Structures are given as C-alpha cells and as structure tokens.
Amino acid sequence: MGKAVNVKERANPLAETLRLRLDEDQLTNCMRCGFCLPACPTFAETGIEAESPRGRIALMKAVADGIMEPDGAFEEQMNHCLGCRACEPACPAGVKYGQLIEQARDAIEDHKQHKPLVKAARHAAFKTVFPHQKRMKLVGRGLELYQKSGLRKVARSTGIMKLFPKHISDMEKILPEASGKGVLEKIGAYHPAKGEKIATAALFRGCIMDVLFTDTNIHTVDLLTAAGFDVVIPAAQNCCGALHAHSGEAEGARELARGNIRAFKEANVDYIVSNAGGCGAILTEYDHLLHEDPQWREDAAWFAGRVVDVSELLVRAGRSLNFGVPSAGPAPEGDPKVRITYQDSCHLRNVMKSADAPRVLMRQVEGAEFIEMKNADRCCGSAGIYNVTQPEMAGSILDHKMEHVEATQAQYLLTSNPGCLLQMKHGIEKEGLSGSMKAVHIVDFLHERLHERTE
C-alpha cells in the first residue's frame, strides 16, 4: 500500500538544519511540471528523475517535510548538480533553484565531518587562499615557478604526475602560464577612455582570472577604453565568493561580498565589469546573498545593479568597434575566413541572461565566420570545481560536448569564463584536436582583431 506521509520526530540534526534553511516558498513554488528536465545536463546523461532539478527539489522537500532522512545518497545527489542553472530559464514558475541548491549544500556543509585531508584542503582554499588576492598571487607565483623553473618538465618526465588521479594530471597539462603579477601591477589602476567618455567602468579582475589569465584582464581594459569607457581597477577588491557559495560556504561568500561592495562603492562607478560568467553571476546576486543583512542590503543592491559582462556592456552601451583580421601574423591563405564557434558560460547565459551579446560581437569580426554549435547552451562539465569533485559525470558530459565541438570544424572555440575555457582546452587536448583548434577567451580573440579607431 502507498505509505501515509507522517512527520516524524527529527533525530537527524542535518534534517532540522535543512528544514530551517531551505526556502519553503521556493520548495512550494515547484509545481513538478517537469519542464526543467530537458534543460538539465545530469538528467540528459542519466535519464534518472533524481538527477533532475524536479527530482532534487522533491528530495529537498521530502527532507523538509519529514518524509525522508538526508542520508549519504541525498548529499551525493545535491553535489551531483552542476549548478549550471539551465533549469531556471526553463521553469514556468520561476523557482530559484540556484538558491535552493546552495541552501542545501550550505546545510550539508555545516554538518559535514570531512576527512582530515579534505578538511585541510577546503580550509586552505576557502579560508586561507581565495579570500586574499595577495595569497592568490603567491599561488600564481608558485605555479609560475613550477612551470618556468623546469620543475614541470621534471614532474612530467619522471611521471610523478601519474601519482595524481587522472583528472588532476589532465588538468595540470592544460593550465596556462601563471603569473605572479596581476593586471593592476602590470598596467596600473586608471585608464582613460579613447575618444569621448561614455561612462566609467570598474574592472572586476577575479582571483583565478588575474593569476592564470592576466592578459585577458589587460585586454578587457583595452576593449573597454577603445569603446569609450574610463576604466578603474579598485585595488581593494577580492575573490567574488562564487566557489564558496556553490560549495556550502555561504558565510565565507558573504564576507567576500562585503569586501567587494566596499571596494567598488568607494570607486563610485557606473558599471562593474566582469569577464568571467561564473564570477559575474554571483556579483549580480550579492543583493540576494546579503538580503538578510540590514546593514548591507542597500549597498548590495547598488552593487548588483551595476554588474555587467564585458560583451554585454560593449554591445549595449559602447561605441561600436572594428574587428578584422589580426594586424600581426601572416595573411591567411586559401579560404580567408577563420571558423569560430562559442561555448556559452552557463552562469553568463542563465543568470546574467547574456546569450546574444557575445554572438553579436563574434558576428562583427571581419574575416571570421561564426558557426553556432549544437547544444552550445549546455554546460561543458567544468562547473566551477565540479570537474575536480565529480570527474566521472564531468568526463561524460565533456565527451558529448566534444562531439558537437568537432562537428563545427571551427579553428577557434571561444568562451566567456575561465572554468569553461580550461575545460574546453582539456577537451581539445583529450580529443587530440590541438593541431587544428584553439580554445580562447572571447576577449582575447576580439582584442587580437581590434583595429584601432581612426579618429
């Protein structure tokens, strides 16, 4: 017989935390229509209801209602979600799934007894390194040393990397040249607009971006000034807190948010520009992150309202730029058009709602042919640190992604987020395509083709 549903006495402390922390309105708003299922990458991979947003919300609600105890499988399921949030635009009822999954993970993390090694690693990453840009630079400097000193050569030739799990050693291979110096140290804090000034934009440099992709930050500044923006880079800014929020470290994320709000409020700018969809998305949600903090609520809304992705700002408010064949390098032979395609950053698309702007820019590049990739709007499996924590699922998602990538026969695979970029580089390497295809940040691609305005 069907079981009657009783609310039991809760002996399980995690169940109680979940009940308190999960937003009951959001749980009720899910009407179980199932429209989110086709949008969900983990459902597409498995076809299993529990691996879908509707399934995960049903599990959360079952725990909150006392129908189910949050066991190990429950925790695992919450962590199996990529957090790509493709389900949110698909939801007729507007359920804020991203918030629910973060609330669930936050509750789980509060009760988690990590193994000592994992605990130390989490502490190091979330509390000691990410929050401090100077320490991030040290990591960058260390990585730079590793890569340049010959230690990398030693590590690779001795096969020491083989001691690490395959997915870690794979990632090591595709890490770009790291830098101990960030954008601020390299080019300074203030950059006036070329020509008449349209508005003032502050660059959000990001922690990983600034260590691994310093040049992309520099190129972002160049594009913005060329399009008519004064650019400032507030020195006191820190990590956005996205990885914290997605990994159940909500308080850590809030602390970082406060730091950033303070830094950008002082700079008093019209726009806060991000070139990483993953960072930009959480920046636009600082208002939600701090909505229970009366002291910060207003400033958080000020901040969130000004955040914009670089592509979106260029298209929406910038002077139009002239992109052509790169000024340096040999003239193309034969078919002069270079084929380019694009992998959406999930958070740029689903949270910042910016899917058109990058495509508008790519279509403006003379001498390039933009080819829309099938399922470009699907997560690539990178998803923050998902490819490290859930290598199996991430690997299977990447394999399917690479089939579509290959079908485009593009020479350039562009993205708008460092995590996606690394994952795409990894995919190209894995499929043995590195001879014919390059993964590049859209900003770098555009910058290389920017023809100076003749004014």
Place this chain on the structure above:
Amino acid sequence: MLQEDVKRELVAILGSSYVKDDPQSLVTHSYDGTPMLQSLPDAVVYPENTGQVSEVMKVLSRHKIPVVGRGSGTNLCGGTVPVQGGVVMVMHRMNRILEIDMENLTAIVQPGLNTKQFITHVEELGLFYPPDPSSMSISTLGGNIAECSGGLRGLKYGTTKDYVIGLEAVLASGDIIRTGGKLMKDVAGYDLTKLLVGSEGTLAIITEATLKLIPPPKYKKTMLAMYKDLYGAARTVSKIIENRIIPATLEILDRSTIRVVDDYAKLGLPLDMEAILLIEQDGDMETVERDIALITDICRSEQADQVSIAASAEEAEKLLTARRSAFTALARLKPTTILEDATVPRSKIADMVLEINRIAKKYDVQICTFGHAGDGNLHPTATTDARNQEEIHRVDEAFEEIFEAAIRLGGTITGEHGVGLVKSPFLEWKVGAAGMEVMKAIKQSFDPHNLLNPGKMFAKETRKRVVIDRG
C-alpha cells in the same frame, strides 16, 4: 517495501542497477505533474525491452503487486502517482525509433521516446507528426498514448488517437498482444488500438507503437484579434468553422488571463478587452492567404477591436507570445497552479467562459481561462497555495461546479488531460452508470486482479452531483 524474494526475481530479470528501492528513488517517483499528490511506491524498475516487461509483469502478477507505467511524469490528472504503492515501471530506456517507413509514411517507436525528439526527427525527413502537447519537450510518446494527449494543433489535425495505428502491449498476465499495424484500414475485430490509446495505464503496458505520419504544410500565417465583447469572440470562432475554414490554431485568452499575461510579459496589451483570439492557418500559400483574409473579415464583422496579421515569422512570434506566456504568467502568480481542461462544444465557448467566471466569483477564487477555443477545450486555471487548506477547499468546490457546468452545456470533464485520480469521482457524471459498468467490465477482462495502475479512472465512490444554485 518489496519482499526480498520478489526483489530477487526482478533483479534476475533486469539486473541490480535497474531495480531500485532506495529512499531517493522512491521519493522521486512518488509524484507527477499534478499538484498536491504524493504517494511512495515500493520499488522502481527500468526495463529495456518488451521481453523484460513481460517477465516483470509475470512476477508482479504472481505476487499481486500493482504496477504503474511511467514516462516523464508530466500528466495533470495524477495518472502516474502510485496511490496503492507497488512498482513504478519507468520506460525511459525503451527510447528508440525502430523504423521510419517512407513508403507507407509510418513510424515504429518505443514508448520511452521523447515526443519532441521524435517530432524533430520526422521533420528533418520532411514529414509531420501533429500531436503537440505543451509538455512535448519532456513528455514521452508512451505517456502521450496512455493519456491520449491533445495540443494546440488538435482542431485541424486531431489528437494522439488519430495517429496511433498499431500497438504492442503487455497485459497484466505478462502476455504480449499486437493490435493494428501499418494499415489505414483494419476492421478485424474490436479496435483494441483505440481502446488502449487513452487507457491511462489501466489496461496494459504499451511497449511499441506504430504511428501515422503526414506531409507537412508548406505555408503558415498567424493573426491576432481582440474583442471587447466575449460573445463577439465566441461568434467569430463559430463563424470561422461555419465558413468551412478549419484553422491550424484557434486559441482564446480571457480577460483575467490577458491581465496576468500583460503584467508578466509587459506586452502592452489593452486591458479593457474581454478576449483575445490567436489564429493560425497552414497549408498551401494560396489557400492560407484566402482563409486569413476571410477570417479577418469575420473578425471585423464581429466587432473585433483590433486585428493584427503577422507579415513575417518574427511578427508571428510576437503575436504568439501572449498565448505562450499564459501558463508561465499564471504559474508565477501564486505557488500552486491547478490547470483543468473542461471541454464544451465550440458553439458554447462564451457560455462556458462566463460560467467559469461566475463560479470563480461565487467561491471567491482566482480562475483565469485560456485554451483551445477551436475545439472547445478550455483551460480554467486556478492560482492558489497548497498550504492554504481553506482556499484549496473552495478551489475544489469551484472545479466541481465547473465540471457540472461543462456537462450541462453538452461537454466533458476532461478534454485532454485524462481522468486519472483527480477526475475519477466525476467520471460517472459524464458516462453514466451503464457506461461505468461497461468500462469496469473492460477493465476486469484485461486486468482481473486490478494490478495495472489501480485507483485510477474508477473512484471508490462517485461524487454526488451538486445542486445548481443559480442565486
């Protein structure tokens, strides 16, 4: 909980990965798209082929364990909620297109195949499968067949039943039957194909279907007409049909829906309108242009306040936005959205909309109505909150009276969602006591131990018909 020996038998057939009874699997198969219904099964199984379905049925039949077939669980009648526990049989692994026959214009598919995927596939081959339920991007063809799904194209092209010409199905005993075939004519015995379509999983588990395909229309045109007088809109609908025009789409939004949609999608719709009609015609260019011109004249002669005809595909998209946003806009209004599908003869559309409005007012609940005006299939949609017991009670009472009104106007309690659990207490109102006896006898002959989706279609007790209070 499943007995250990039963579980062992199922594992022997399906393998351990495809028999699940962990809490996570049970919870995620305890619901479907219907609000406020939940009941845990004892196990979930995922068969891969007809042979496995048959073997599983034999085991369950021997142990008298109920079984509920399930596609994607998007139905709105509680059709796949396992109200008596038992085993939920998920058909997702049987998701292949077995054949597209270009000579006979037929397709053979497995039940777990996604509807949209199938439609896209046949369109790429230059063919057309018209049934288009709103859930088609996630629903399965097996689910569509079990519920006899309709959709926006129902008026001109018919519904699922008009495209299923053959079935393979597993009976409660485990026996396999085949009905129909690649045949446009077949009168050999009772039409078991049509009987199984819309049988809601109560007679057999469908394991394969032969579907009819048709050539796609070459040309399409979209238009919108707004009315200050609901009867003007309703007369337009009747007159279009009277003039021997069957549009591909003929949708209506009532006043309250227009307001909600405009508030959500900011379309700048005039808020003093009582109804909007969305009309599409398809076919060859000449006929379509002639039909649209004629329909425009009819709209004007019935005092349509505004008539817009899309000049391009982009403009057509814009006109379609209001109708497409209707469900989303309503769903965001309140936490719980109850979407019904009372259906009347199309000449009674205006009367039915007015009845719904009167009833909503009487019970002080918010009900917005939109739907397929062309086939009289309306979607009165209540927006409420499952946590507000008292209001939910009033919503239930209102819907009861709406069903009553639909029947009084010569209509039915459900046009395309099915009876399932939700409308089983009202089925007798529509089919009568003798009709119920025939249906029960059919059920008995297919499934003597009542193992296939028990608790659906036939309620323990028929609801007493409300006395109409016209005060």
